Amino acid sequence: MNSNPWSSEDAKVLAGLPVAGGTAQETSFQKLQKRAFGGEDVAARPGAEDDEWWPKGPLLPGVQELTRDFVTGIESPESLHLVFLLGGAGNGKSFAARSLGKELGLAASASDALAHRIYKATRNGVRIELLNDATIAPSADYQSRQPVALACDIQRWWGESAVSPVAAFCCVNRGIVIDELRSLSEQGHDIEVFARAILAWLASPESDAAGQLGTSLEEAKLVLGEHYHELRFNLGGRSVRISAMSVDARSLLDIDGDQSRAGMLFQQIVGRCRDDALARPADCPIRANVQQWLPPNTILGWENILAHAEIASGRLHSYRDVWGLAALSILGPRFAVTDGSQSLLDHVDRCLHKARNGSSPKDRLDALLELSQFRMHNALFRSPIPSGGDALPFYPPTTPAHLGLSLVDPSAWGSMDSHAVEVAMQSVALGGMPSESLIGSGLLDNAWFGFDKYLEQAIVEYVGSDDCSDRVRRRLVSWFGGYLTRLVGVSTGRLGNLAVVTQWKLCREACVNGVGKLPLEFEKAIRSLVFPQHDDVPPDRILVPAFAARVEPLQASRDGASPRLAEIIPHNSINLQVRQQGSRLVLECTLTGHAEVIGQLVLDFSLVREALACRGRRAGQTESTAHVEPRIERCRASSLSAVPAIQRRLVVISGGSPVELN
């Protein structure tokens, strides 16, 4: 192992600590840490620009066109032009608003560190306002109408537009719209129909805002895709244009050209960290992380992990999540300081020092195990770290993203390469290095670095020594098998539950134009779930208890001893189709020859898994069955109730074949 090539002063510089006689410059790692667990502020302030270091993620398609349209609209203004960017926190709404503010010359006062709800200006006789609804409405301005602050602002703009043109650009969380509508329905708050209709339209664009306002709609000026809606009308002699765009309607992992928006951002972040990382010792896990992500093709692998996690959790990552995941992929998880260190790098350096100069193989190994939590694959999949004398698992802190990542962990759920890793691990018994065969077969391409090598050496050395008890040996070997499986998974892109994610992607491709048919084999599996077969009934029919509280199919004549009244219902006229609704897929049931949807089922990761567990028209079992079954039952009940009565037959099951009734 290398001797320590770093002086304590060098370490302080890298860790960003003050050095005697000078002020340390902020390192890229320290910068990145600032956004590891969320944004720096609740809302970006106009005029408070980031410094040059910070890379910028591309805006959602359409946002730039929308802001440009807002600016050009000032030249030939409508009486009232309102633009709403809708979406959850951390999706770049206020970032877009800040760019717009810069373009309009709006700036917060330099001495004012707080983000305000509204920034105002006047251009070309138009009163312009930038509104960020994430910022609490000041009670002094809104008083008792604080719970309906946005409605209040819309009402005010409508009133002011009678005097001079008003243009407002608003960043709004959809949850706030729902909250305000709720407050409005509970108490009047003197909010008139105009603001109410606009809020209702923001919550559900299908709502008839024009009808409520007693006007008719004109053609939209902009067409920017499904995530954009526009209302244009003339009311009381005033021209009104309302635009609304959902900034979180599409995944940041959707490939746009060669890369996704998240990938583009991550590549820039890796580039910013490059020099600092390469200046680190060869056995540093953070250096290994950055080295791993430096080749451009590995960014695709990173995008692949995040995309799979999104599908598994059913939750789209926001830019805020992406920043957190970027930090996790480079710096590792949050950690508890127990050694008096003052920063991440200080802690890493202390561990490295111990790993090199520890008094025993166990001490050296413990230091490397502690460092292993910072290695990207362990951090992303939240791998437990063996700790203490018994090598008991210690779990690093979790993040919301782990909900999805844990479902695609190749070590927990098995991958196509698990067997190869298992075979490679056999060599540990003979004192060999498992990585050798994996590197030879190309399974660790671009994934094996100095830190991994030192860790492997230390583990093989320690488990081969007499100091290591059998129990600890088993735990360490098992853990290192998981370590390699995850590393191989990241390298090859073959993650856990790959078949489920692939199937879900196939379904999404099938409905890329809105609605589509399910892949043939998968449709059979879904049918087995929704309409399970009975032993004594033709395969295109389902047998359900008559007048039962729930439509839980009978599957064998032996179900119950007493005579049972049941219904045989044909389901061959019920067709399945899949529809894309924003970021999610919905399975829809229709009757042949009818467009009406008679049953719905959200097609998510759990349902796909459940369907893939079906074997030959028999429903399988997964650990999610208890969660998935109720919604399958509701869809079944709703769909079957639409089958015409003339096609249904009552039967009695009594210890054998059904007795059919006329």
Place this chain on the structure above:
Amino acid sequence: MAFAFPDLKRPQYPSSPEVLLSALAWSVVPRAPGHNETGLIYQRKESRAKRGVTIEQTMPRGQGLEAFRASLQSNGWTAVTGGDLPKVVAEAAVDAMLGVKPPKGVGYASSAIGLAGALLQDPIGGLATKNPPNFANLLNTMHALGGSAEGQTAASRWFDVARYYSATRELKALEDALAGTTLKNFLREGVWPPNSPQVAKASVPEPAPSWWQASVVSAGVGTPFSWFHSSWNRLCSPEWYTILPPRRWAGWAVCVLRNAIGFTFLWEANFFLELARGIADHERDPTTVARWALSPTRPLVPYQRGGIAQMDVMPSIRRLLTQGLACRKAIIEAAGELSDEPNDLASLVEALRTANPKSIKTALGGGGDKGGLPNLIETVRYSLLARSALDTPDHHALLKVVSRNYTHVAPAPEWIVVMSAMAATGPSDAVRLGDVQRSLEDIGFKPRIDFLLGELERAGLCASASDGDEGIEINLGFGRK
């Protein structure tokens, strides 16, 4: 004239919740003269009823089963293989009509589907008592207190739905067979099949006080009454009943009725307790007192995580009902003695502060008249509690007995589905977490958003949403778009 409060009949809870639907049914379908005293229950158990109460089983058995079989056959049920309809078919049909099996009570109710299905039991049979509460009047009054009735009552709305199901191909023959055999003696001659509701006088709802109309109904204040009114109207609308199978509709209807009754009496207790506190504390603003009385600030059923004993809801329910009942009696009595009738609740608070009756302080101090308390506590508890056997599980309960001595909030699988569905205007309308939360707040159940989300996820109702909190979309799974 004395200040009028919402006039709710004192309750007593039937062991089989389906009896609530049956009470509505018998309030709009006339009974044969001379049979009003006999109680009906679908399946009689061994246990004895109170002295002087006659209860008849309506489940066809023995010779009755043979008559029922013959009637089914004459109404069109035949085996495909030909010949007489096998007896086993009648047996299976009779079993299919059985509802949830409670562990206590004199018998089991039917599942109350359709018209005849709901007439298979009545409150006398369900409670095994000579003078059961008039549930139809109670439910109609609660419905009327919740909003504009437009000439409709809870019972008449139920009638429209039951008549729809009764005419469906799958139920018609069964209904006619029941009406022609086991129910024949109890239905007034010529009444079957009923074409319109014939409202019994005793079930006509009590009129809402004028202050209630102005301060609660017109002001849109959320109460268990407004929740019941909108939920019942929604459930009894064609949008819902045409897509729900009859048994599921009946299950949902019973769920709505149980929650309405349970939370109404909790709300009433809280209402009088808050009023009493406001009357006793002269420093509080009377308008705030009135507002807090109408809209509880704390959950009426606490839903919290913790140790098994900490999660027990019965101590707080019992305490609230005990205090509320004593305060109710004290306030009604004191209000009756006022010389001038106050215009609204705030004026009542002021007037009673001036009158300063001792009885209110006594009630707040734990004294006063608590007659009817055991029935009240039982009504609330059993309305919300799961009671079922393994073969007929209760899917619609909110509470569950844990480890014999503790009662926890543990929504059964269909409870959250019904609550979410009732928060949507129709099966195909968008409903969000905020809508469900608001709807539950109306009845006085105020779960933490993460608890609610957990229940929704467990029931597979939550469609993922990119923006969280109240904006999370609920997918009910019922189509018709």
